[in-house]
Amino acid sequence: MRSFITRPRALAVLLAGTALTFSPLGGQATAKLPVDKLPSADCFVPPAGSAAKGGRGADTREISVAEQKAIEARTAQRLKERSARGIAVPKGALAAASIPVYVHVMRDAAGNGDVTDAQITNQIAVLNKTYGGQESSQAANTGFTFSLAGVDRFNNSNWHKDKQSSTYRKQTRKGGANALNIWLVDFAYLGIATFPWDYDRNPGIDGIRVHFDSLPGGSIANYNLGETATHEAGHWLGLYHTFQGGCTSTNDEVSDTPAQSSSTNGCPEGRDSCSLPGLDPIHNYMDYSYDTCYNQFTPGQSTRMSNMWTAYRA
Template sequence: MTRRNARGGSAALWTGLLMCGFALTGTVVALPPDQAGAQAAPARVVGEGGASLEECAPGPAARVSDPTAAVPEGGELTPEQAAEYDRQFREAVLPLRGHEIQPPQAVPVVVHVISAEDGRGNVPAARIRDQIDVLNTAYRGGYATEGADTGFSFELTEVTRTVNDTWFTRFGEYRDTIRAELRQGDAGTLNIYTADLGTGLLGFSTFPQDYESAPEQDGVAIAHDTLPGGGREGFDLGHTGTHEVGHWLGLFHTFQNGCSSPGDYVDDTPYEREAASGCPEGRDSCPRKAGKDPVSNFMNYSDDSCMSHFTEGQAVRIAEHWAAFRS
């Protein structure tokens, strides 16, 4: 659900290693209190011996460059949470089997720019338009020859601007109030919120399955400096938006469930033990499974310049989620 900046080099990696070691020896790792009581999944052990490695479930530790960064919306999905989302999806899509499922003509987008009184975060209109262009190119398969054309397109319908120092710097703490006050449209309207999300955190999103129980909270939040030209090192080409919209449309991370079945619930994305950092092309973290790691897939944690495509299986899955929950 959450995309974090993996910058921090070996320090960030070793934090993940140590926390996984603690978890395996019985220490409970607590998440910040604003995570609504979510359980922390253990991080991964990186070392020799494939079987033992696969027992370490995906978790947030190895993706936090700043250990104090708050992780909203429950943090990384545990295998149990992902399985429950998939159960709800399969139940909702069952009546649609045998019917032709098509993406919408265009997804209306409302962007809510939250800025500080000194002008920080006041994203200019040109960069917002560039972000919509990035979404359209990515979801049409325009960044790579192997990229799937998902059939989804996005149309900017409105931009709201709110100047509020507290909301800008403490979005995670006030997110429920912010979204309840600003959100527009129905289940098929994409609401994007930009603000300062804090050190290390790039963005987060709700899932389609969440809409019925909390429609006023539906949407995507991204750090204002991750929009195209925003200046976030390694992450300012707009693909945090691409990634988080993928969650909003129903996709899990490519590294969901690590090397264990059913992975990310998409057949044509290879298994991946852990999130990618930078652009480790050719990495094969699940050698017992077919295929190299999908490090250039938009649902990974790679640098923006490394991300290039969705797969045909992901395209089918988001169209089915749209028909089941957002059409």
């Protein structure tokens, strides 16, 4: 995930949010903001970990080594059970799902935090480009496509600042496990995501929160091409950061992403932070590089997303 900083999860007042529009259109990782855009002191700051994208905090909940092993075992069991019921992907193939996307624009009472319909359309186009492997000859086509299912806009100053996030997500989320909900907010992160294996226990908050100014045409330098949503959707589809676990052979559970000891900042060609084989995968969407540096998912990541989709979201 990419992130700025997560907001408090206190209960919200139901009447505080007023949906202004809903338009059907056919059908947790983070990075931090500049000091002058940091949230107020009542924000919840995640536990310290690897420096987040753009110098911001962690954008997913922390996964221990023990839990990581348990998740892999659980996923294997779910895939086996689904295969027995005829819910499986042929060997060598991918899930190739079409994902409906619901975008929730969280403006404050003065209308700050709004984005244009064109920006939202361009963001969906970025998701289709990046997940279609269209930014590099080395990139994998994951088989996932994204279609805009609806947009709604709220005027609520607390929600705009990502306060009461559990409440506002439960009140506004649409669709089932297969639907990607994107909440556009103004916080100290670039983005925050949930993992697919957490859906069953807390479906109401499933999705990704993205800083509204990280969309194409936004104002956050180096992070305004829409690649934050690509990164966070990767978590939502079951990918870890490429630096998960540091310089270890297990790393992010994907064999074709070289291990790295720490996250990347910028686009430092030739960076090699780990003694294990391979240079750091600085061009991978699941590192913390600049938007202009990103250009690929690997075939191994594509397979992992397909398996996670089948296990938890199909």
